[in-house]
Structure formats: C-alpha cells, structure tokens
Amino acid sequence: MSFIAGAARYLGEEYDVDDCIADMDMDFLEDGLDTDCSSNDVPDSGGHQPRVLFRPEIAVIPLLSNLGLERCKELGVIGLVRQEITLREGQANDMLHAIRVHLADKAVLFRTTVRLAKSQATATRAWAQVHSMEQVINLNGTICKKCRAQLTNLRADQLLENTGSWRKRISKPPQL
Known part of the structure; x- marks a missing residue:
C-alpha cells in the first residue's frame, strides 16, 4: 500500500x-x-x-x-525504464538460478530418499518431499515467466533473444 x-x-x-x-x-x-x-x-x-x-x-x-512505455513517455519518466529493466533482469536471473538449484535438489532427493525407500511409509514421505520441491520449482518458473512478460512490456526483447546470456547488459534504453 x-x-x-x-x-x-x-x-x-x-x-x-x-x-x-x-x-x-x-x-x-x-x-x-x-x-x-x-x-x-x-x-x-x-x-x-x-x-x-x-x-x-x-x-x-x-x-x-x-x-x-507510451504512458511513461507522456509522464516524463522514461529515464526510470532502464532501472526497472535492470531490476527485472536481476530478478529473472535469480529465479533461473533458484530453478537450477531446486532441480539439483530434486535429483538428490530421488537419489538419496526415493530410491532408498524400503517401506511404504518412507516412500510416501520421500515423494511428499519431491512434490514440495516441484511446487517451489513451479513457483520460481511462474515468477520467471512474469519477469519475461514485463521485460517484453518494456521492449527489452534483446535480453530474451539469447536465453543463455541474460546477464548481458543492454547498452541503450529501448526505442520508442
């Protein structure tokens, strides 16, 4: 608020x-x-x-x-667009990193808990951990998709063209 x-x-x-x-x-x-x-x-x-x-x-x-962007130009705050692009890029990078880490954690869960479960009770607990990890991965993916959508709204599409180089900085603000 x-x-x-x-x-x-x-x-x-x-x-x-x-x-x-x-x-x-x-x-x-x-x-x-x-x-x-x-x-x-x-x-x-x-x-x-x-x-x-x-x-x-x-x-x-x-x-x-x-x-x-058109409304921002009318309001005279187009200079702030660069700052939001930087923030959104950082947020997207953070979410991509979190997805990678959680996918590794999920693989470890499969290897150490699901695979080694000897009883139905331990298998159920192991799968519950896997499902909770999937929920976290899905949440991070949703946040990353929202960042991509907002970057598209800011016409920072050049950041999205090469997904392997999100950390690459843009040298000029978006063209109107």
Missing part, C-alpha cells in the same frame, strides 16, 4: 488519470462483520465496521512495465 501511495511522488499525480492501472483503489464494505469470524473475534462495539476489500495478491503495482 505504501508503494502505491508513494507512486505519485515519482510518476506524478496524474499517472493513473486514464485508469490504465486497474484494481488500485480500496473499496470498503459496510455490511458488518465477517461471517467467517468466530465469536471470540467479534468486537464489543456492536456497530458495523467497514472492512477494506483491498486484495494485495491481485493488485497491480504502478510500475513502469504496467503503465506502458
């Missing part, structure tokens, strides 16, 4: 005038208390209290890649 509130300092007050970023406004619900709350959680005030319906897991953060 503080990042969204502070976006106006860097992007200007009019960065979302044309509603190009959805789901940034907080809505309040005046219908009383949650039905999921137990009786111990109910406040003693007896009145209705507004609840914030802001859901951070689906909120769109006002980053330059979400605004688009």
Whole structure:
C-alpha cells in the first residue's frame, strides 16, 4: 500500500488519470462483520465496521512495465525504464538460478530418499518431499515467466533473444 501511495511522488499525480492501472483503489464494505469470524473475534462495539476489500495478491503495482512505455513517455519518466529493466533482469536471473538449484535438489532427493525407500511409509514421505520441491520449482518458473512478460512490456526483447546470456547488459534504453 505504501508503494502505491508513494507512486505519485515519482510518476506524478496524474499517472493513473486514464485508469490504465486497474484494481488500485480500496473499496470498503459496510455490511458488518465477517461471517467467517468466530465469536471470540467479534468486537464489543456492536456497530458495523467497514472492512477494506483491498486484495494485495491481485493488485497491480504502478510500475513502469504496467503503465506502458507510451504512458511513461507522456509522464516524463522514461529515464526510470532502464532501472526497472535492470531490476527485472536481476530478478529473472535469480529465479533461473533458484530453478537450477531446486532441480539439483530434486535429483538428490530421488537419489538419496526415493530410491532408498524400503517401506511404504518412507516412500510416501520421500515423494511428499519431491512434490514440495516441484511446487517451489513451479513457483520460481511462474515468477520467471512474469519477469519475461514485463521485460517484453518494456521492449527489452534483446535480453530474451539469447536465453543463455541474460546477464548481458543492454547498452541503450529501448526505442520508442
């Protein structure tokens, strides 16, 4: 929330005038208390209290890649695009490294636990470890795909052309 509130300092007050970023406004619900709350959680005030319906897991953060290059150019913040490209490139490299490490861990799990399991109980535990490692790998893959999509939004496609050289720095900002 503080990042969204502070976006106006860097992007200007009019960065979302044309509603190009959805789901940034907080809505309040005046219908009383949650039905999921137990009786111990109910406040003693007896009145209705507004609840914030802001859901951070689906909120769109006002980053330059979400605004688009044309909108960034209108706002005069095109110089910040290079910084986000660098951040996204680093995040993608971190996720690729994490995927490699977790794939190695998964191979070790197969070799040391699944293969050596003598009973059904130990085999079940071993496979549970493998499945949890797969979930971590899938999460890192999802984050890496999002980084690629945001780099494409920033027109930094030259970083994606040769996947083996993601660490290669681009020498000039993207052309508009």
